[in-house]
Amino acid sequence: MPRVPFATREGMSTEDQKVWDEIETSRGGVAPNYAALLNNPQAAGNMAVLGGYARYETPLPPRIKALAVLTAAREANGSYVWTVNQPAAKAAGLSQEIIDSIHERRAPVGLDANDASVVQFVLELLRQHKISDTTFEAVRAQIGDSGVVDMLIVSGYYHTLAHCLQALEVELPEGTPSALTY
Secondary structure (H helix, E strand, O other): OOOOOOOOHHHOOHHHHHHHHHHHHHHOOOOHHHHHHOOOHHHHHHHHHHHHHHHHHOOOOHHHHHHHHHHHHHHOOOHHHHHHOHHHHHHOOOOHHHHHHHHOOOOOOOOOHHHHHHHHHHHHHHHHOOOOHHHHHHHHHHHHHHHHHHHHHHHHHHHHHHHHHHHHOOOOOOOOOOOOOO
């Protein structure tokens, strides 16, 4: 049971309903993660704008984005974010072996050089709060300066979202088993 109630559109002011409607329209509904965050509509709306970019607009290659998202979610132990992003990761071409490697914290060992550099970039960012020159240059060689900024945005957004949902104890939608087991 979440620590905050799920907001409802009916319980919101007219102004706050606009935020609800923007989130609903952009995502095809308001999932439990945003229903919890909508207890503060202004914060949720701003988070949704960043999330919309990270999820739908970034020109990052889907594989690179999926590696960053799963690594960030795993580093936060974010069951919700980890689980709901499994289908996109598989659609982006990540094998179950790669997903398991991130899940079991074996990655980047055993990944090809490009995948390993993406995972290493996110791990360094989230664990050491800085990125080594070697790792930075390996990722920049793949996706350029603009892509590096997008990797930072994607990693930061999904890591933050995972932490928010963990702190609020937002559970997965009913009937959805967690893919992040320990």
